[in-house]
Amino acid sequence: MPQYPFSAVVGADPDDPTAFSDMALALVLTTISPEVGGVLVRGEKGTAKSTIVRALAAVLPPIEVVDGDRFSSRPGEVSPDGAWAEDAATTERPVRLVELPVGATEDRVLGSLHLERALSQGRAEYEPGLLARAHRGLLYVDEVNLLHDHLVDLLLDAAAMGRSTVERDGVSVEHAARFVLVGTMNPEEGELRPQLLDRFGLAVEVAAPRDPEVRVEVVRRRMAYDADPAGFAGRYADAEQALRARVADAQARVGDVDLGDRALRDIARVCAAFEVDGMRADIVTARAAIAHAAWHGRTRVTRADVRAAALLALPHRRRRNPFDAPGLDEDLLDEVLGDDEPEPPEPEGDPDDGDGGSEKQAGPDPEDGDGGPPPEPEAGPGPSDETSGGDDRPRSEDGPQSNGGGDAQDATPQGPEDAGRDASSGHDAQDATPQLVAGMGQAYRTRLFSVRGTGAGEAGRRSRAVTETGRRTGAEPGSHGSIHLAETIRAAAPHQAERGRAPGAGALRFAASDLRVATREGQESNLVLFCVDASGSMAAKRRMEQVKTAILSLLLDAYQRRDKVGLITFRGSSAELALPPTRSVDVAATRLADLATGGRTPLDEGLLEARRVLAVERIREPRRRPLLVLVTDGRATNDKGAVARSRRAAELLAGDGVASLAAELLAGDGVASLVVDCESGPMRMGLAHSLSLALRGEHVPVAEVSASALTSAVHGAVHERVA
Structure with missing residues (x-):
């Protein structure tokens, strides 16, 4: 089926190049001058990101390559297949668009030992990877933000240097790898780290058009293409040829x-x-x-x-x-x-x-x-992609904005311990208590909180896990991954006689069952689910400002460690999943900034909602281990009538202590947890600590979340012992 034409994308009309969209212009410029460094296209789903990238190769002039060369070399260029003379036989072919899957392994990207020839012929021969195939073409990574960081580093280094060096599995090869790197991503699914973001030459933001006429034209063209792909492509053949000629002219002129x-x-x-x-x-x-x-x-x-x-x-x-x-x-x-x-x-x-x-x-x-x-x-979370700024002053959901960050609670008519509690029974406290939005301070570096044991999830930077990267710890049978040569030979050695090989008579004889791949231990990313107490008791004095700053710092830590995050809030008589688990920490920070406080403390509902969310995520991603971060002072105003409305908690009403029983259910599920204790003041009840015992998790006062606080505490203890 013919590819959707580049010139048919709304905003890429060659008859009016001044009206080119940013996305179309960036793609054209980086193909005119590949030294620009590639393009990153960021935008919401359904904005033709993949469509226009896949159509780009068709409007590029064809290239001349040496016949039989696996590395798309031009005459006079040296490749692992030979040093080609200027008059070597050539052929002309279209520019390739090579797509890199998100789940690709390092050996597939760089290339590795040719397994079939190594096992059947005993020859160590290099099998080119995707970088070699993309030489002098386009390398496209859809959802580049979901690609493992070490692969993104590898791609960007190759794009910057124009060469790829392979030192693995007994193979040492260097070859040219000059390509145009194009990445697309949806920011809602997670961001690229800033240092990786900077390595892309150009970046554009795309969004669906808001003009109804433009949207009508987009739908009209797409439906016409789906009904008759060949006829639709034929109608744009002249425009495609004109665009191809213009790109070729610009490539010749750029020098x-x-x-x-x-x-x-x-x-x-x-x-x-x-x-x-x-x-x-x-x-x-x-x-x-x-x-x-x-x-x-x-x-x-x-x-x-x-x-x-x-x-x-x-x-x-x-x-x-x-x-x-x-x-x-x-x-x-x-x-x-x-x-x-x-x-x-x-x-x-x-x-x-x-x-x-x-x-x-x-x-x-x-x-x-x-x-x-x-x-x-x-400091703190910036504005969303659709806005250029915002008012960070705390605001009330039901009234005018207040004047200060942490001082917003001064407007509450009740005392700090009674804030958010309704004097009359049977009514939601949210109806009677002002809902306040506290500000937050500058994020700081936090302690490392990890999941105990060794997992097998996606590579990240939080908990120990068996991953595709890291230090080599052993070998196992398999055909995908880094080959463990010593273990492969050791597995084949006992079978040489039965395979007909005489002692000292040539190469070893291998079978597919002999192949061993290395097992490695590194670090994995986790699902960090925040369960935040937003009740009235948390609004006392400047407590919520401190709590928000701690959560913001933990979000920053999750961003750096490539975790998924989710956010549950509970107040009044229910818990709300404010942010389903996502890789977009930016969205979580935005929801946190708008978090209001007030009302009762339905701790049991919060824990049960966390258990429900984790159960769903366990089905979606069984290998990703969760870390529940419960942020609360431990005070609960449970409404048994409200709990009874939940089937999940019906069996818990046989006795008191619903929150503790819900915590025991989470502990029984094997959920690793961290309780951030927000209780303050000289008189403390220690309820959050008791809750952490029921959860069988870690207990940390909010003031000790930062790494500097832990360092200071350790230094103080050392000095006391020395003294």
Whole structure:
């Protein structure tokens, strides 16, 4: 079936290249100049990310490769298959689009020992991987944010260096690996780490159009394609050919585009004004500006090219912490660049084709204060992708905003211990108690909380597990993974006589059952499920601000360790799954910022809801072990009538202590748990500690969540013992 045409995607019309969408423009620029470094496309599902990437290969000019070469080498290039002369026999073929599955292993990406020939012929021969196949083509990773970090590092290093070096399984090979790396992702399923995000040359945000007419046109084209793929592709054949010719012309022109000193100074001022780290942003912006000029048929980079390149190369490099949404202030960009005015003629008489009409240089002087850097972002979670800012002041769900962060609770008419409790029975306390939203402070580095034992989940950075990466601990029969040569030979050695091999008579004789692969122990990612007490008792004084800061810090830790996270809140008479388990820690931070407090403390409902969620996740991902983080002061105002409405708790009503029985059920399920004790004040009841005993989990006061608090406590104990 013909591929959906690139030019048929709304926003990729070759007849109006100035109206190209950011996604289409970024893809075109990085194919014109692969040195730009690839493209990351971030956006919600159903926005044609995969469609337009898969259609890109069809509009690229064909390439010439040496006949019989497995590495797509051009004449005169050296590859593991040989050193080809300039007059070697060649053939012309289309550019390849190689798709890298999320579950690919390292040996499949890099290449490894050819198993069949090693076992049947005793020859150590290299079998090329996906990087070799993608040489001089496109390497596409859908859901790149779900790819293991070590594979992302490997891909980005190969894309930056243009070569791949393989040292594994007795094979030592180096080959060219120049390709255009394109990754797509849905931020709701988790983010890339900032250091990996920075390695993509360009990044774009895509969203579904809000204009009804545009949406109608998208549906019309898609339905026409599904009804008659061949006929639909035929109607866009001329547009595809025109686009292919224009890309080929730009590729031939890009080496002749002049990047003048003025354009370089513009790029430097822009990168300095937006406070990007390092020099990669300047280099990528310069390369993208050159490609943009070539795409528009210019021989000199103008400020319009610099502006277009900056909008694609800088937004994802401005993230200051994992919860800040990427973005670029276009007003500041225009202020720094000024108007696109013509430069004075160069000595060689090469005219500038700028659009301005004044000879006076525009834009702020880099020495004065205009166009300076934007203010530092505030700590904590940033705005969502759809907004450019927000008001972090605490607000009431039922009334006007309050004036302070942790001081918002001062507006509560009740005392700290009675806050959220309804004086009249039979009514929800939420109806009578103001619901307040506390602020939160700056996240800090937390202690490492892990799941006991050794798991077998996805590679991560939290708990011990048998994974595909890490230190080698043994071997087991298998055909996928890193070959353990010594164990394979040891398994085959006792069977040589029965296989007809005389002593000293040539190579060993192997069977498929002899193959052994290495087992490795590393670290896994977990499901961190937060169960947060949002009742009125938590709103006392500045307690909720401290609690939110601790949870934010734990979320940051989960982000860095590649965990899935979920958020349950309980107050009033019920528990709510505020965020189903997801890899998007950003969304969890946003929900946390909006978390209101007030009402009763239905601790039992919170624990039972956590058990339900974990049961569902155990079916979805049986290998991912959970860590339940219960944030509470342990005080419960259980309403047995409310509990009885839940079938899950019906059998628990035979006696008192419903919360403890629910905790015992979770402990019986083998759920690892952490109770963050939020109780404060000189008189403490120790209810959260008792709850941790029922859960058979770890108990940590909220003030000791930070790593620095633990270090200080250890140092204090050491000094006391020495004294």
